[in-house]
Amino acid sequence: MPATPRTRALLTLLLAAAFLVAFFLVLEVVARKGFLNKISTRESLGIYPTPMGQYFEIKWYGLQKYVARNGGVDVILIGSSVMNTGINPDIVAETYFNMTGTQLRIYNFGVEGLNIVPNSVYAKILVQKYHPALLLFGTIPRDYLASDNVDVNQQFLLSPWIEFESGEWNLAGYLIDQSVALNRYLPYRNWMRSDFLHTRYAIDYRTSRTSFSGYELENNTGANLDQPPDPNSPDEQETFAKYRDFKIDQARLGCLQSILNLQKIGDTRVIVMDMPLNPTFYDYMGGLSVYQEYQHEIASTVAASGVLFFPSNGDPQIPANGRSDRVHLNKVGAPVLSAYLGTQLAILTKNGGTQFTNSGQGSH
Amino acid sequence: MGITTFLFAGFVVLAAISYRWLPQRIKNLWLLFACAVFIVSWSWKFLFILLLLAAINYNLGKHVADVPQGKKFLWAGVVVNLLALLLFKYSNFYLPALASLLTKLGVRTGSGGLQILAPLGISFITLQMISYLLDVYYGRTQAEVGFVKFAVYVLYFPKILAGPVERVKIFLSRLDSPQKWSSESVLHSCTLVLVGLIRKIIFADTLTAMIPAQAFQQPSQYPAPLLAIWLLAYAFAIYNDFAGYTSIVRGISGFFGIELTNNFNIPYFSRSFSEFWNRWHISLSNWLRDYIYFPLSRWLRKKILDPNHAVHLIVPPILTMLVSGLWHGLGWNTLLWGGLQGSFIVLERVAGLWGPRVALTELPRWRQVISAAVIFFCILMAWVPFHAGILPAVHYWQNLFTIPNWRSSVYNAYLVLATQNEFFPLASLRKISLFSFFQVALILLPALGLDVIQYKDEFSFRKWPAWLQVVVLALVMLILFLLFFAEKGAPFIYQNF
Numbered sequence: 001m002p003a004t005p006r007t008r009a010l011l012t013l014l015l016a017a018a019f020l021v022a023f024f025l026v027l028e029v030v031a032r033k034g035f036l037n038k039i040s041t042r043e044s045l046g047i048y049p050t051p052m053g054q055y056f057e058i059k060w061y062g063l064q065k066y067v068a069r070n071g072g073v074d075v076i077l078i079g080s081s082v083m084n085t086g087i088n089p090d091i092v093a094e095t096y097f098n099m100t101g102t103q104l105r106i107y108n109f110g111v112e113g114l115n116i117v118p119n120s121v122y123a124k125i126l127v128q129k130y131h132p133a134l135l136l137f138g139t140i141p142r143d144y145l146a147s148d149n150v151d152v153n154q155q156f157l158l159s160p161w162i163e164f165e166s167g168e169w170n171l172a173g174y175l176i177d178q179s180v181a182l183n184r185y186l187p188y189r190n191w192m193r194s195d196f197l198h199t200r201y202a203i204d205y206r207t208s209r210t211s212f213s214g215y216e217l218e219n220n221t222g223a224n225l226d227q228p229p230d231p232n233s234p235d236e237q238e239t240f241a242k243y244r245d246f247k248i249d250q251a252r253l254g255c256l257q258s259i260l261n262l263q264k265i266g267d268t269r270v271i272v273m274d275m276p277l278n279p280t281f282y283d284y285m286g287g288l289s290v291y292q293e294y295q296h297e298i299a300s301t302v303a304a305s306g307v308l309f310f311p312s313n314g315d316p317q318i319p320a321n322g323r324s325d326r327v328h329l330n331k332v333g334a335p336v337l338s339a340y341l342g343t344q345l346a347i348l349t350k351n352g353g354t355q356f357t358n359s360g361q362g363s364h
Numbered sequence: 365m366g367i368t369t370f371l372f373a374g375f376v377v378l379a380a381i382s383y384r385w386l387p388q389r390i391k392n393l394w395l396l397f398a399c400a401v402f403i404v405s406w407s408w409k410f411l412f413i414l415l416l417l418a419a420i421n422y423n424l425g426k427h428v429a430d431v432p433q434g435k436k437f438l439w440a441g442v443v444v445n446l447l448a449l450l451l452f453k454y455s456n457f458y459l460p461a462l463a464s465l466l467t468k469l470g471v472r473t474g475s476g477g478l479q480i481l482a483p484l485g486i487s488f489i490t491l492q493m494i495s496y497l498l499d500v501y502y503g504r505t506q507a508e509v510g511f512v513k514f515a516v517y518v519l520y521f522p523k524i525l526a527g528p529v530e531r532v533k534i535f536l537s538r539l540d541s542p543q544k545w546s547s548e549s550v551l552h553s554c555t556l557v558l559v560g561l562i563r564k565i566i567f568a569d570t571l572t573a574m575i576p577a578q579a580f581q582q583p584s585q586y587p588a589p590l591l592a593i594w595l596l597a598y599a600f601a602i603y604n605d606f607a608g609y610t611s612i613v614r615g616i617s618g619f620f621g622i623e624l625t626n627n628f629n630i631p632y633f634s635r636s637f638s639e640f641w642n643r644w645h646i647s648l649s650n651w652l653r654d655y656i657y658f659p660l661s662r663w664l665r666k667k668i669l670d671p672n673h674a675v676h677l678i679v680p681p682i683l684t685m686l687v688s689g690l691w692h693g694l695g696w697n698t699l700l701w702g703g704l705q706g707s708f709i710v711l712e713r714v715a716g717l718w719g720p721r722v723a724l725t726e727l728p729r730w731r732q733v734i735s736a737a738v739i740f741f742c743i744l745m746a747w748v749p750f751h752a753g754i755l756p757a758v759h760y761w762q763n764l765f766t767i768p769n770w771r772s773s774v775y776n777a778y779l780v781l782a783t784q785n786e787f788f789p790l791a792s793l794r795k796i797s798l799f800s801f802f803q804v805a806l807i808l809l810p811a812l813g814l815d816v817i818q819y820k821d822e823f824s825f826r827k828w829p830a831w832l833q834v835v836v837l838a839l840v841m842l843i844l845f846l847l848f849f850a851e852k853g854a855p856f857i858y859q860n861f
Contacts, residue, residue, distance in 0.1 A: 016841060017838075020845075048851055189851070190851050197795065
């Protein structure tokens, strides 16, 4: 019996689909056997947007390697770029070891460009996957500005894999989670973008600058940081406008609460750390009193959840050449803050008996 | 609800199946309901405005055919439609001035300033309304008696975003007797949708993503070879974007049994400017021809009897193309684009005065190829002001036609500038520039291939051997799947006009 156009079309479609499925299966086997490693070892979860998504992935895959080598992770530090370049886990661990004799496995998961909104989402994923004994969140006033990085946050949260890991099942997220071959393709998914190679080189550079424990070295030193910012300078006007009439956004405070609530999951303890800003930064917000008001509200929220808060009240003393700008620490300032954090954790262990070592496997 | 989303696909399937099963007498009502749902998915305000516009034109249409009052109603209708176009589409031109005036008068305009949201497809709808009133006035068609049917003509969702600009007589006759549903018609529609998706997602979106945001605004930062390749990318992006859209909506409309006009017929292979405008945005070109070019030519013939007078040669094409430019956007750049297009046609006609008239198909092959290359080059250059604005366009042309800008030393200077030194290994600099060529070629070659395949017969690939169809379809599905993960995706370019 001759085939009708409909059966011909259906057959074509089915054969094409079958052909495609077979191709995917072969590719998956090839990827799982490690044959693709000869071509490229890059992996990706397809996180949006560029380049923050890729910065996130540097940390994600970095933590995987860290856990694989060390058998787990005790402390995960989360936050934005301030955390990324502000705390060196190796120095924290060393200081803690010198004071307690216990070796901590610490990983810095601070991601440039990702504020408290995405932080609160991936913090939960990290806690559920790695069960750290301590999740330390480094925060700054910028986290609580309603207008900060709205587009980035939105795109990040709409990434299929993030949605999938947050409990919203979707096919793309599932495939990314399950398929090794797809993970190997995704670093090249934006091949058509005009900034593809530029971004690729930047990511490689950032990866090479990031230590095994997730700390990214910042070499730059800011100039004239002891001088208050000039409201009339064109370079400063944007920042002044951003922090004018500073008010803590309630939705952002809700994100902080989500992070605080992670203390209720398993044995994970949460600490919130107020990252030390250059005192001249307070001028953007309207002065020290506004900053103190902000700090008080954050401290109250944290305390209400039974979580420990490390305020930054001039301790530690960051040297004049220890900052790359009024917010970020550099290779001189980060060790100081790291040692301070290590000391604080050690004091908690010695005085209160709080242990930060993870007794479990720390993975899945 | 964008037309390349899964949500829209589900909506179309549901609407089309229901439409097919319903009795003829309520089909139009159902279609109007579906159109309303689609429009409301963007904004309920759009539905209100468009229904109001439809109601006004419907009522005016009833009176336009009356003698001797008709002319007044015709003019009233034309003015209403043009005002709607001005009010909604060109609001960005007068709103800042109005806001400043209100501020001076002490009236507060709110933190976001004055804003008017242009309803979906307003520029396409107003053209259709004007042609409807004119056709009724000149007796080319009857005024429509049923409002539901008329409203479907105005709001028909497959064509509302960016046309095609349908004529009322043809559209309503197709609406009255939709094609029967057969496996062949469904296959035909599916093929159109697939070709549209290939053009839009694989060709247009990827080519658009390859062009740096600043390339057309600050062309002096880039070397000439890259400007040339990105201009080429833009030309094929805008073409495939709009041709892809048309193909998709033709396919979607086919599911309802209502044929829509084909808007594109491989325009970049045109061998004359006149042929180009018979192949590019065909429904708009025909509208401009029938309602501006022909009436203007006829009027001029009455005023200037000498048929060889230069005015006949120059004024109608220039004026028609200037209107076309203004329709695309109220700006000096679109006006320049229209002026250039009009000038090309005039030059072609002047050149045609010498020598005998020969049909394009009868020209020697080499002359056809050279003509097509020249036409394409001119069209390509005209895209610059269309996309960039007058001043950047001048800079773009300057940089493109300055010989030193083609040297490799300039190339490296750009690369050093663009890459900001720190993390780029020097050896990678050349890779970055070569990669731009590779990117564009990777898409441009298959895009050209599709044009070659469709040049003689739009559906020629359906005659291919079965195994080849399977392989190509699998490849297309694979590419669409992979592109799904890319960070891009833009609305249809012509949706903005």
